Amino acid sequence: MLVSRITEFFSSAATFHHYQVTDLADDIPQIRLDPFADAIQAAIDDGIDIVNLSVGIHRAKCPGVCPFCEAAKRAVDAGITVVAGSGNRYTYAGPTRVFCPARREGVIAVGGMEVHCPKSIDIPGVGCHSGTDDSPGPYWMNKRADAEYGADLAEGVYCGQQGCLDDDDCLVENTERSWSGNVRPYRDKPDVLAPVHYPVARGDGKLELKAGTSFSTPIVTGIVGMVIDEFRQETGKPPDPAAARRAVRESAEPIGESELRKLNTTRMMNTLFPI
Amino acid sequence: MGMARYIQPAVRELRNDPQAGEYVELILVPEEDNTDELRERVEAVGGEPTREITFGMLAIEIDQAALDELCDLAGLKSITLDEPMEVLESGNPNPDPASQN
Numbered sequence: 545m546l547v548s549r550i551t552e553f554f555s556s557a558a559t560f561h562h563y564q565v566t567d568l569a570d571d572i573p574q575i576r577l578d579p580f581a582d583a584i585q586a587a588i589d590d591g592i593d594i595v596n597l598s599v600g601i602h603r604a605k606c607p608g609v610c611p612f613c614e615a616a617k618r619a620v621d622a623g624i625t626v627v628a629g630s631g632n633r634y635t636y637a638g639p640t641r642v643f644c645p646a647r648r649e650g651v652i653a654v655g656g657m658e659v660h661c662p663k664s665i666d667i668p669g670v671g672c673h674s675g676t677d678d679s680p681g682p683y684w685m686n687k688r689a690d691a692e693y694g695a696d697l698a699e700g701v702y703c704g705q706q707g708c709l710d711d712d713d714c715l716v717e718n719t720e721r722s723w724s725g726n727v728r729p730y731r732d733k734p735d736v737l738a739p740v741h742y743p744v745a746r747g748d749g750k751l752e753l754k755a756g757t758s759f760s761t762p763i764v765t766g767i768v769g770m771v772i773d774e775f776r777q778e779t780g781k782p783p784d785p786a787a788a789r790r791a792v793r794e795s796a797e798p799i800g801e802s803e804l805r806k807l808n809t810t811r812m813m814n815t816l817f818p819i
Numbered sequence: 820m821g822m823a824r825y826i827q828p829a830v831r832e833l834r835n836d837p838q839a840g841e842y843v844e845l846i847l848v849p850e851e852d853n854t855d856e857l858r859e860r861v862e863a864v865g866g867e868p869t870r871e872i873t874f875g876m877l878a879i880e881i882d883q884a885a886l887d888e889l890c891d892l893a894g895l896k897s898i899t900l901d902e903p904m905e906v907l908e909s910g911n912p913n914p915d916p917a918s919q920n
Binding site for chain 1: 824825827828846848870872873874876878896897899901902903904905906907908
């Protein structure tokens with residue numbers, strides 16, 4: 545439901561189809577091939593424009609032909625733009641690269657990025673308004689050692705992405721960086737990065753900060769879906785998946801000094817609709 | 820003699836060190852959608868098709884001792900274990916923020 549909420553935020557005018565591929569009652573939902581392949585076939589039959597896959601599996605050295613990649617290929621071949629999470633580093637022990645089916649050629653692979661706000665939470669009235677009530681303040685986390693995952697944990701002050709109280713431009717104050725939980729690249733993937741954190745209020749009144757490419761992927765899906773809709777209104781049909789992926793890649797902006805890039809909606813629109 | 824474009828490393832390990840009498844569940848992705856023909860070829864090397872999956876894919880069960888012959892079958896894109904995907908939300912091992920709003 546969180547994933548749907550994120551996609552709907554960016555594509556509020558879209559018609560959404562949900563395909564169940566797992567038992568939601570399970571503590572750790574797993575997606576078996578059979579329901580996944582059936583869901584992809586159903587999406588093809590329903591004439592879906594874009595599919596969000598906040599799921600994946602690490603398959604060492606898969607060149608994009610494993611069963612999950614094959615199902616994604618069928619969707620792309622049918623004209624569906626497929627957006628898939630590139631994976632989370634902590635899901636498996638040992639080094640991991642981009643997960644399947646994100647590594648399938650033609651699929652838009654999405655990694656994670658973190659957006660930091662350097663404004664101190666100790667200064668009253670300054671900082672991003674990110675609270676669930678009227679109290680201002682960004683989300684921030686302390687770095688602490690963890691025996692299982694080591695010391696490389698999230699740290700710093702995160703922008704709540706709901707605006708700043710002072711008159712400064714929030715975008716000027718933001719600092720972006722690649723998420724520490726990203727998997728290693730595979731060939732030229734991930735194609736683009738998007739914010740990876742999603743705060744969730746718990747029943748005890750505290751906040752849990754979820755993180756994973758499950759949450760960055762629907763941001764891209766929602767935005768690309770919005771652009772696809774604009775394209776359809778202009779031309780009468782959606783762009784083919786290769787054009788959509790090319791537009792995402794060519795329009796993306798670098799993050800800091802790295803080669804990794806974040807989505808730029810305006811430039812993507814201009815790429816698909818050259819002036 | 821052909822070979823699948825991708826044989827998952829875990830399957831290769833079983834092939835290299837098979838335990839005769841121990842069975843493994845696999846998924847085959849063929850180059851061409853011809854399930855009947857694929858079933859026959861799997862059965863010819865000692866495998867047992869267990870279910871057909873959308874897009875012409877086939878789930879099988881096979882004795883590890885027969886993996887050598889299976890992996891040498893022509894016309895396969897991939898041979899992988901029958902294992903599920905994960906939901907990609909568990910990437911943060913430290914979910915509790917230090918400051919609460």
